[in-house]
Amino acid sequence: SQQGRIAGYIYSSTDNLIVSAFVGTIAVGYLANYKTIFSSLTTLTNSILAPVTPFIGNYLVEEKGTEDKEKTFLVYTHIRFLFALLIIVPTLVLIEDFVVMWIGREMLLSRMIVILISADLYISLVHGSAYDFLNAAGMFRYSKYIEMLGAATNLALSLFLVRDYGMGGVLAGTVISQMVFWIGRSYIVYRYCLKANMATYGRYWLRNLG
Numbered sequence: 001s002q003q004g005r006i007a008g009y010i011y012s013s014t015d016n017l018i019v020s021a022f023v024g025t026i027a028v029g030y031l032a033n034y035k036t037i038f039s040s041l042t043t044l045t046n047s048i049l050a051p052v053t054p055f056i057g058n059y060l061v062e063e064k065g066t067e068d069k070e071k072t073f074l075v076y077t078h079i080r081f082l083f084a085l086l087i088i089v090p091t092l093v094l095i096e097d098f099v100v101m102w103i104g105r106e107m108l109l110s111r112m113i114v115i116l117i118s119a120d121l122y123i124s125l126v127h128g129s130a131y132d133f134l135n136a137a138g139m140f141r142y143s144k145y146i147e148m149l150g151a152a153t154n155l156a157l158s159l160f161l162v163r164d165y166g167m168g169g170v171l172a173g174t175v176i177s178q179m180v181f182w183i184g185r186s187y188i189v190y191r192y193c194l195k196a197n198m199a200t201y202g203r204y205w206l207r208n209l210g
Contacts, residue, residue, distance in 0.1 A: 014151070014154050014155050014158055014170075014174075015031070015154075015158065015170050015171070015174055016028050016031070016032070018158045018159060018162055018170050019031060019162075019167055019170055022162045022163065022166070022170075023162070023166050023167050023170075027166075027167055030107060030109055031109070031113075031167060033099065033102075033103060033107055034095075034099070034109060034113070034114065034117055035117065037091075037095065037098070037099075038091075038117055038118075038120075038121050041087050041091065041121065042121060042124065042125070044087075045080075045083050045084075045087060045125055046128070048083075049079075049080065049083070049128070049132075052076065052132065053132050053135060053136050054136070056072075056076070056132055056133060056136035057136035057137070059072060060133075060136055060137050060193060066194050066195055066196050066200075069193070069194050070190075070194050070196060070200065073129060073130075073133060073189065073193075073194065074204075074207075076129045076132070076133075077126065077129040077130075079129075080125055080126050080128055080129050081125075081126050083125060084121070084122050084125040084126050087121075087125070088118050088121060088122055091118065092114065092115075092118055095114060096108060096114075109167075110168075112168055113167060113168060113171060116168060116171035116172060116174075116175055117171060119175045119178075120171065120174050120175050120178055123175065123178040123179060123181075123182055124178060126182075127178075127181060127182035127185060127186065130182065130185035130186045130188075130189045131143075131181075131185055133189045133193050134185060134188060134189060134193070137192070137193045139188060139192055139193065142188045142192060143184075143185060143188060145184075146180070146181060146184035146185055146188070147181075149180055149184065150177045150178075150180045150181045150184070151177070153173070153176060153177040153180050154173055154174055154176075154177035155173075156173075157172070157173030157176055157177065158170045158173035158174065159173075160173070161173055186201070186204065186205075187201060190204065
């Protein structure tokens with residue numbers, strides 16, 4: 001939808017614009033180096049898991065019960081969780097050495113910035129199961145409102161936090177908005193794809209938080 005595309009553009013562009021305006025254009029270049037690494041990891045993971053979406057779509061149209069569909073959703077979520085761990089843990093360990101070898105020690109960002117970018121990637125990868133289920137079920141009209149809310153959250157929090165916390169505040173706003181995506185998209189999956197009750201949805205979050 002047009003609203004969804006606008007929200008997606010706002011979300012993807014917010015960080016660089018705010019960092020440039022409040023921190024400086026040089027900081028945008030530093031951040032871009034790290035985001036290039038992490039976006040490459042995201043692209044790699046999504047390309048590996050992309051063939052799964054048509055199978056999900058075929059599975060959802062079958063006459064399966066809520067419990068069977070939820071089990072499939074949880075298994076797929078766990079697979080994405082394992083992929084996230086396999087990617088993020090080595091990256092956290094090795095990224096500083098890689099950046100030094102690639103572009104020099106002067107381009108290093110603080111450990112907290114790396115952790116925030118990693119948290120953003122982790123949430124994106126794990127909750128990608130909900131995103132894939134929504135796409136497979138064709139529920140774009142529901143997800144566009146989540147995209148608009150996430151984009152607005154990212155913009156508002158980044159502007160609020162950047163003055164006191166600089167680049168870290170902007171990235172913290174991004175991480176929180178990713179949680180908005182996760183909560184909203186997983187709710188739509190449970191409510192409309194799985195047709196499960198709220199108690200089942202609550203147990204899903206207890207698993208994630210536990």
